[in-house]
Amino acid sequence: MSRVQSQFVCQQCGAVHPKWTGRCEACGAWNTLVEEAVQASLPKGLGAGKGKKLELVGLGQANERLIRRTTGVAEFDRVCGGGLVPGSALLIGGDPGIGKSTLLLQIVAALARFGHECLYVSGEESLDQVRLRAQRLGVIGAPVDLAAATSVRDIAAALDHTGGPKIVVMDSVQTAYLDNIDAAPGTISQVRAAAQELIRLAKRRSFTLFLVGHVTKEGMIAGPRVLEHMVDTVLYFEGDRGHQFRILRAVKNRYGPTDEIGVFSMTGHGLAEVSNPSALFLAERQAPISGTAVFAGMEGTRPVLVEIEALVAPSLLGTPRRAVVGWDSNRLAMLLAVLEARCGVAIGTRDVYLNVAGGLRITEPAADLAAAAALLSALSHEPVADKTVIFGEIGLSGEVRPVGQSEARLREAAKLGFLNAYAPPRHGGETIMRVAEVRHVRQLVERFMERAEGQGAVLPVRRRAR
DSSP: OOEEEEEEEETTTOOEESSOOSBOTTTOOBSOEEEEEEEEOOOOOOOTTSSOOOOOOOTTTOOOOOOOBOOSOHHHHHHHTSSBOTTOEEEEEEOTTSSHHHHHHHHHHHHHHTTOOEEEEESSSOHHHHHHHHHHHTOTTSOEEEEEOOBHHHHHHHHSSTTOOSEEEEEOGGGOBOTTSOSOTTSHHHHHHHHHHHHHHHHHHTOEEEEEEOBOTTSSBSSOTHHHHHSSEEEEEEOOTTSSEEEEEEEEETTSOSSOEEEEEEETTEEEEOSOHHHHHTTTOOSOOTTEEEEEEEETTEEEEEEEEEEEEEOOSSSOOEEEESSOHHHHHHHHHHHHHHHOBOOTTEEEEEEEGGGOOOOSGGGHHHHHHHHHHHHHTOOOOTTEEEOOEEOTTSBEEOOSOHHHHHHHHHHTTOOEEEEOOOSSOOOOSEEEEOSBHHHHHHHHHHHHHHTTOOOOBOSOOO
């Protein structure tokens, strides 16, 4: 007879401990151990004839083409790689109130209008609350089936039959539970087991499964990391509540690229697609002022122009402050060190604030040169030349390294009316606009020194670069 035992599982990393301790020894998190009951049994050997014989299929025979289902929401289809693959599982995470449920309700409504049978399972809201949101979004007439359930057994019974729905949304996976597991919903065991059952059912019945996941205070999807390994696609819905822009970013995609983004704008009637994010990010840009520079970046195959803002002020503290929004703070520290050591710019003793306008987060190193231009502009109180875009990676010696897809960046800038560019040296390519090649960041410093001297100002440079 089996004996019921208990174990303590870390809700942060999933490590199992025999007894409760205040701190998880695996990940170092505090107060994350939760007691869960397990069935202790002796291990049983596996012998021939005890399992079902596998059906072996040759690689050339398993070539049936799965037709993607397009949602009609172009920005979402772009991130997914062209549409939804039957039998796939997608995990969508984001901060509370960012618009995950709104986005999925609009997507299933669009799919239902194309004739696909859709089921929206809500584990957090009642059916009347979902209908109220659908009425606000203007999709109340879409033929979408609704259900309010949290039991995986009940959900599976409604899906495990021929002719079931082709699109299923589970909002959220943290509310789903299995009644044969002695643990509360939302714990490691329940989230992992519930997701596994739903994903297995989606593969067998060939319907597309959407799982909504909560996020932790660090911005990561709550629950075990294995949850992200189990699904086919992991999407993060990002954005600043102070802006109307929302960014849908793929961090894992088995059926498409992982560097594409979809841009949406939050309105009173739901999320609206932004087909040209560059124009929207620069819509509020006024006449050139000091401390701003326009960066020509790439998000997947899409060029995006965004404004980088910088402010340099005298420090009143012993340790100058560094505040960064939308960029890597370590990258800023490296850039300030290069300007100080290689170009002699006296900026290390000042407070530095850097911000990427519009709520977009930049991850590529090609933004180094634009950030340096914004810092030098703020320090010299001289604006960057009008109608100018900047991009390029800066090395530790101060050299400006080439970046990929330069022509696409320049074409996007020319489309929006930009005439000049500061960029690394290029090898060939068409002449779209006037490009000033910058081989070393010292050249950029000298340009701002000349502009400052022309206006009677002085850029604080202690010495020439070594």
